[in-house]
Amino acid sequence: xxxxxxxxxxxxxxxxxxxxxxxxxxxxxxxxxxxxxxxxxxxxxxxxxxxxxxxxxxxxxxxxxxxxxxxxxxxxxxxxxxxxxxxxxxxxxxxxxxxxxxxxxxxxxxxxxxxxxxxxxxxxxxxxxxxxxxxxxxxxxxxxxxxxxxxxxxxxxxxxxxxxxxxxxxxxxxxxxxxxxxxxxxxxxxxxxxxxxxxxxxxxxxx
Amino acid sequence: xxxxxxxxxxxxxxxxxxxxxxxxxxxxxxxxxxxxxxxxxxxxxxxxxxxxxxxxxxxxxxxxxxxxxxxxxxxxxxxxxxxxxxxxxxxxxxxxxxxxxxxxxxxxxxxxxxxxxxxxxxxxxxxxxxxxxxxxxxxxxxxxxxxxxxxxxxxxxxxxxxxxxxxxxxxxxxxxxxxxxxxxxxxxxxxxxxxxxxxxxxxxxxxxxxxxxxxxxxxxxxxxxxxxxxxxxxxxxxxxxxxxxxxxxxxxxxxxxxxxxxxxxxxxxxxxxxxxxxxxxxxxxxxxxxxxxxxxxxxxxxxxxxxxxxxxxxxxxxxxxxxxxxxxxxxxxxxxxxxxxxxxxxxxxxxxxxxxxxxxxxxxxxxxxxxxxxxxxxxxxxxxxxxxxxxxxxxxxxxxxxxxxxxxxxxxxxxxxxxxxxxxxxxxxxxxxxxxxxxxxxxxxxxxxxxxxxxxxxxxxxxxxxx
Numbered sequence: 158x159x160x161x162x163x164x165x166x167x168x169x170x171x172x173x174x175x176x177x178x179x180x181x182x183x184x185x186x187x188x189x190x191x192x193x194x195x196x197x198x199x200x201x202x203x204x205x206x207x208x209x210x211x212x213x214x215x216x217x218x219x220x221x222x223x224x225x226x227x228x229x230x231x232x233x234x235x236x237x238x239x240x241x242x243x244x245x246x247x248x249x250x251x252x253x254x255x256x257x258x259x260x261x262x263x264x265x266x267x268x269x270x271x272x273x274x275x276x277x278x279x280x281x282x283x284x285x286x287x288x289x290x291x292x293x294x295x296x297x298x299x300x301x302x303x304x305x306x307x308x309x310x311x312x313x314x315x316x317x318x319x320x321x322x323x324x325x326x327x328x329x330x331x332x333x334x335x336x337x338x339x340x341x342x343x344x345x346x347x348x349x350x351x352x353x354x355x356x357x358x359x360x361x362x363x364x
Numbered sequence: 365x366x367x368x369x370x371x372x373x374x375x376x377x378x379x380x381x382x383x384x385x386x387x388x389x390x391x392x393x394x395x396x397x398x399x400x401x402x403x404x405x406x407x408x409x410x411x412x413x414x415x416x417x418x419x420x421x422x423x424x425x426x427x428x429x430x431x432x433x434x435x436x437x438x439x440x441x442x443x444x445x446x447x448x449x450x451x452x453x454x455x456x457x458x459x460x461x462x463x464x465x466x467x468x469x470x471x472x473x474x475x476x477x478x479x480x481x482x483x484x485x486x487x488x489x490x491x492x493x494x495x496x497x498x499x500x501x502x503x504x505x506x507x508x509x510x511x512x513x514x515x516x517x518x519x520x521x522x523x524x525x526x527x528x529x530x531x532x533x534x535x536x537x538x539x540x541x542x543x544x545x546x547x548x549x550x551x552x553x554x555x556x557x558x559x560x561x562x563x564x565x566x567x568x569x570x571x572x573x574x575x576x577x578x579x580x581x582x583x584x585x586x587x588x589x590x591x592x593x594x595x596x597x598x599x600x601x602x603x604x605x606x607x608x609x610x611x612x613x614x615x616x617x618x619x620x621x622x623x624x625x626x627x628x629x630x631x632x633x634x635x636x637x638x639x640x641x642x643x644x645x646x647x648x649x650x651x652x653x654x655x656x657x658x659x660x661x662x663x664x665x666x667x668x669x670x671x672x673x674x675x676x677x678x679x680x681x682x683x684x685x686x687x688x689x690x691x692x693x694x695x696x697x698x699x700x701x702x703x704x705x706x707x708x709x710x711x712x713x714x715x716x717x718x719x720x721x722x723x724x725x726x727x728x729x730x731x732x733x734x735x736x737x738x739x740x741x742x743x744x745x746x747x748x749x750x751x752x753x754x755x756x757x758x759x760x761x762x763x764x765x766x767x768x769x770x771x772x773x774x775x776x777x778x779x780x781x782x783x784x785x786x787x788x789x790x791x792x793x794x795x796x797x798x799x800x801x802x803x804x805x806x807x808x809x810x811x812x813x814x815x816x817x818x819x820x821x822x823x824x825x826x827x828x829x830x831x
Binding site for chain 2: 173174175177179180183184185187188189190191192202207231232233236237238239240241244259260261262263266267270271320321322323333334336337338340343344347348351355356357358360361362
């Protein structure tokens with residue numbers, strides 16, 4: 158996983174609430190057995206008009222947002238299906254941070270597994286950012302995970318919360334499995350104790 | 365310890381260690397795996413030279429991609445075929461139990477877990493699938509995870525988690541006749557919204573919930589994720605114990621009796637508190653129909669589609685208008701005037717034997733409307749077999765329904781079962797998102813009884829009058 162410390166870049170706006178992962182990447186792109194090359198599927202149904210031509214209003218069809226590493230959106234982003242193909246597709250497109258008033262739980266977790274930083278800001282802060290992004294062609298901010306702030310070009314500074322553990326893993330780009338494996342003794346001790354308390358949980362099936 | 369909620373009891377029993385910031389290493393008892401969200405996880409294990417910590421705690425089944433028509437010819441879509449053979453090969457390589465497409469036990473992962481007795485009260489259960497919340501019906505803490513976490517559980521049998529908050533949703537009283545658990549969960553989502561449960565584990569309580577069968581509780585907990593909740597729970601009781609008794613992967617003899625005692629203790633203590641409380645009355649829940657593009661866009665069957673002009677909040681108004689445009693619906697029309705083209709009875713929400721029995725009751729001796737194409741997709745090979753033993757397949761076929769092989773099918777349309785653009789479907793599934801059942805397809809979520817009646821009438825009907 159790529160580490161995340163600070164990121165400065167253009168914001169791409171997606172002014173919709175409750176964007177579900179079926180929209181972020183529709184089902185026809187889930188048949189892959191790999192995790193790369195998924196940007197083809199990113200918002201595949203929303204990028205196009207019903208006749209199949211590109212929708213010029215959609216952010217990914219606008220040249221000014223081609224290099225945008227930050228996505229700005231509304232409440233409950235990433236709801237629905239647990240498909241990690243959603244953050245994989247965003248990452249493949251180049252998105253490294255998403256700003257929203259709230260995120261769906263599974264999607265939020267999945268972002269941290271892939272070096273994408275989801276940032277929860279207040280509804281009002283998100284609205285201010287939308288106003289500025291829509292009035293300025295290439296509006297840039299800095300997302301600073303170390304200091305837990307989003308720095309606006311006007312000098313304003315929005316702070317955000319993040320779990321210390323997740324922050325540490327993101328800054329170091331750590332593989333979470335490796336960390337858990339370091340606790341092997343604790344896991345074995347748990348299993349030993351628990352298999353005496355509740356042995357019915359430890360009768361495994363045979364293949 | 366003080367008074368604890370059911371959730372807190374299960375959580376505390378599974379804490380391996382806790383960081384100072386509350387980040388918890390949580391032990392996972394059971395892991396279900398399907399073909400769509402696992403190939404990259406197995407590949408990750410291979411690349412890192414790791415192997416599953418407890419292969420015997422894991423069960424795999426293909427369900428999302430499988431064809432629901434004749435399987436003797438295999439799978440015609442090469443991408444789907446590759447995904448399924450990849451799962452089969454991974455299970456062979458890593459020693460994981462696998463129910464293949466020709467196995468009678470194959471079916472939707474959230475149907476077969478309980479059916480086989482893999483799902484037991486008090487467990488932690490995960491799967492790379494958001495509808496893992498289904499298993500909460502047994503008083504198990506069950507939630508969906510991403511593929512990275514699938515790999516994490518395979519390698520370590522643990523997950524790194526932050527303790528969620530808790531919500532009690534209490535439904536007292538009694539449901540009106542002809543109403544079902546599906547109507548209750550749709551009404552709950554309509555009430556709290558599709559983000560209302562974010563960051564929380566819901567415990568469902570009250571007389572209405574207690575009255576539900578185990579299958580009804582599964583329908584209820586299944587759609588907890590549609591309210592944004594991390595998981596849903598119903599505390600175990602005698603019905604739970606009776607359901608799990610004697611199932612192939614359940615416990616036997618003395619071990620069962622010992623487990624039973626522990627299971628019946630899994631209750632929220634009096635005096636324990638939740639972070640949030642929602643109270644509803646069963647009498648206030650008539651049959652529900654969704655009109656929009658998320659499960660919170662729902663109303664009573666005798667209600668009307670909303671009119672954006674009546675909505676003050678600009679964001680809600682625009683979202684409503686957008687949903688109506690996608691759904692091809694005029695504002696303010698009565699729900700019962702909505703004409704349908706397709707009916708889908710199936711999915712991890714409503715494809716169990718009780719669902720099929722109810723639906724069959726509504727169509728017995730009747731014919732599917734001439735303009736409607738209707739299908740039933742049982743949740744598993746065993747559900748299909750039982751339905752056939754009871755003669756339900758004959759009732760469906762004689763009414764004009766197609767009777768299919770088990771799988772996820774048109775709930776998410778990853779196989780050949782797809783709506784064409786503009787087609788309108790009464791569906792017993794769980795998501796009415798844009799394009800969910802096929803690009804441009806229009807989904808209305810309803811109960812099995814409502815779907816069956818709509819198939820016959822060609823439009824939605826209030827089954828309380830119709831029956």
